[in-house]
Amino acid sequence: MNKKKTLYFGAGWFNEKQNKAYKEAMAALKENPTVDLENSYVPLENQYKGIRIDEHPQYLHNIEWASATYHNDLVGIKTSDVLLGVYLPQEEHVGLGMELGYPLSQGKLFFWFSHMKDYGKPIILMSWGVCDNASQISELKDFDFNKPRYNFYDGAVY
């Protein structure tokens, strides 16, 4: 019987391109036999009391909501075996950036996956440096999370 790894699913949902990549990556994870998706952490599904700010803008200044959702995301990072980022070169968002830096000193792995047509485009130095493995979303369903290995991003860095 295979071991399965839990993931923190680092992906934005703030514009159409992000949403498209979000769905493709999630679909691939469902097929991956080395992923325990049931016990993984998906930020969008774990907003405090189920409240999404885009649907309930009155919570924009609510410290209780912000504090609880933030700490819940940290719980998700702490309990997951791997941090996975859906990375869109030249359209990165800063939240993913924070999720890049945190695992560096926690001894957590960080992988990211992008679309084939974006893979290779210039990315910023810090994203390059903290990443343990950079691949394309098309490879995600067959990626063996039990035997992760380091590789360089096969693209440009600035």
Add this chain to the structure above:
Amino acid sequence: MNKKKTLYFGAGWFNEKQNKAYKEAMAALKENPTVDLENSYVPLENQYKGIRIDEHPQYLHNIEWASATYHNDLVGIKTSDVLLGVYLPQEEHVGLGMELGYPLSQGKLFFWFSHMKDYGKPIILMSWGVCDNASQISELKDFDFNKPRYNFYDGAVY
């Protein structure tokens, strides 16, 4: 005689708005008597062999350049007392994001400063959570880095 703190200067230089904020923040730091700017770390001034990618695009795929510059930035983080971010709400860049996450588990402080007219605009949850103090650039020259205290960002969070 005052103590002075060293800073890691986290600011982008990739478009006009970033460059403007970069200069204003740097000017304020020069006037701040609690800042040891001479021994602080400014990423743009510490690219490997003085090579800037925007001026020398042939280095975009150079592993030696990327690795050395990345590690130099880490040295800058490790040796600085405080991580300072010039933060432009809704125009954040992912490199700053990484610099947000790293100090969280290293026990480093993270502060950021934005323009008055942007201060208050919605920022992403992760930037909100890891920040120890969020102020405006106009307050930077008088900020006492010897007695930092926590405060909430007085703005919206999503």
Add this chain to the structure above:
Amino acid sequence: MNKKKTLYFGAGWFNEKQNKAYKEAMAALKENPTVDLENSYVPLENQYKGIRIDEHPQYLHNIEWASATYHNDLVGIKTSDVLLGVYLPQEEHVGLGMELGYPLSQGKLFFWFSHMKDYGKPIILMSWGVCDNASQISELKDFDFNKPRYNFYDGAVY
């Protein structure tokens, strides 16, 4: 087949009230299908050479005993998925406090459970801040340790 999580069982055994809560919590854990109790770490069962100081006070000044038992407890913390505290508001002990602070920077989860009649009583700020989830012992046997989520202590803080 369910995954099961290992725990570090942080509970005092130095007075009657502590002993009562200790037994109730342990009984609940035995029934919890998401807990791997066999491979969990229980400090009282792992004193160096089986020597308990309350039964062998001649070891009170024995550096070998103290050093080995202390390091064994650290091994227990390192090897357990979750730190669980049996928390008695207003009767906390300092040993639990240390076990609160250590996981904060290690990326370990910390949960605690108290009796219903105590739940809600004022607790000290530091216990409030480091805790990822605070519940009652009556909920312990059904707590899903595979899907832990953050919540606030629903009580007073000073």
Add this chain to the structure above:
Amino acid sequence: MNKKKTLYFGAGWFNEKQNKAYKEAMAALKENPTVDLENSYVPLENQYKGIRIDEHPQYLHNIEWASATYHNDLVGIKTSDVLLGVYLPQEEHVGLGMELGYPLSQGKLFFWFSHMKDYGKPIILMSWGVCDNASQISELKDFDFNKPRYNFYDGAVY
């Protein structure tokens, strides 16, 4: 000219005995030429908006107060060179315990000082293990914080 170290002043103020030790320790620090008391962090002087819960019990359930005060204390820990505890054997409080555990994995020193008549009394194993140096308050004014060295607690451990 001497270097001076900043301290996080870990001492309770919740009963008479604690208050007495608090004052004695603070008086000693004022005389110690290796301590930069001006830039040190004293939790009681840094409650959010100057609100003390014992004087304003209506804040007992206020998440904003709790969150800001807690994070401010973390800022204090991060910015101080040394964590100093005023330790009352057999009357420890759990908040100090948390302040014991946190520096262990952050690479911060932890020292504590007790009264002479209490020094030597049994303390719990975890306090013993994380402490880098245990002395008496009477030695505090002459303690050289620029050359700290390890010593064992010269007392009982259980």
Add this chain to the structure above:
Amino acid sequence: MNKKKTLYFGAGWFNEKQNKAYKEAMAALKENPTVDLENSYVPLENQYKGIRIDEHPQYLHNIEWASATYHNDLVGIKTSDVLLGVYLPQEEHVGLGMELGYPLSQGKLFFWFSHMKDYGKPIILMSWGVCDNASQISELKDFDFNKPRYNFYDGAVY
């Protein structure tokens, strides 16, 4: 069904004595029912692009090879439950030393195993201090990695 732990296999392959111990330890691990050897990390089997320097000395000055192999080893450390060292007292190598220090602050366990005839010989203080358990290779096949406990090295320290 038993749980199985993954290991980072810290052993040298640079002289005959190291190679002999390497093989004996590996053979013992294959028999150990608490070890998931398939998903463990063996540095020699994970050199960048399969290139071994002793066979391809032209890579001695190759930054790409060095950087990728080094980071791959870090991935191995991060993903393994336990760091295991094959330790030859008085013939230690510095690479193992680095692998001793890293887990200390990462909350990883470190165990080592040596030959019976060497077990007891003087070892250096730092190796003594960071080690959670020191045993002989003859005990490796029956060692229960699901219930690790601390013990002192039963030998000399200098």
Add this chain to the structure above:
Amino acid sequence: MNKKKTLYFGAGWFNEKQNKAYKEAMAALKENPTVDLENSYVPLENQYKGIRIDEHPQYLHNIEWASATYHNDLVGIKTSDVLLGVYLPQEEHVGLGMELGYPLSQGKLFFWFSHMKDYGKPIILMSWGVCDNASQISELKDFDFNKPRYNFYDGAVY
């Protein structure tokens, strides 16, 4: 007035070659105006109760001596700004190795210095990877510890 940095002086004293390099490095540090040697930590000068094992071999099996000296060295690491290694390629000792790995996850800098005639010789991958700056002892007296920057070891790696 210059700032000065404190160092942890990582150098062996177990054979003639080590002793020679030890003295040369120490002499250079005395001349370096950016080094606060008075408040730095030199392991050999901080053995427990001044007892050196090579002079008092009866302490080889003394747990109190080993534990106190080990923890004192950790205090030295925690309190020093920089870890400095006197590194002898192909004659490294494992204690230095441990001192290489520990700072990696603590956010401490690690530098090392070797003799000119050894500089360039093959070193092991782990020493290469964790090092922030590798120079020759002849450069040590002029090295600016207030403005450390990353550089690659200009030599072979295996």
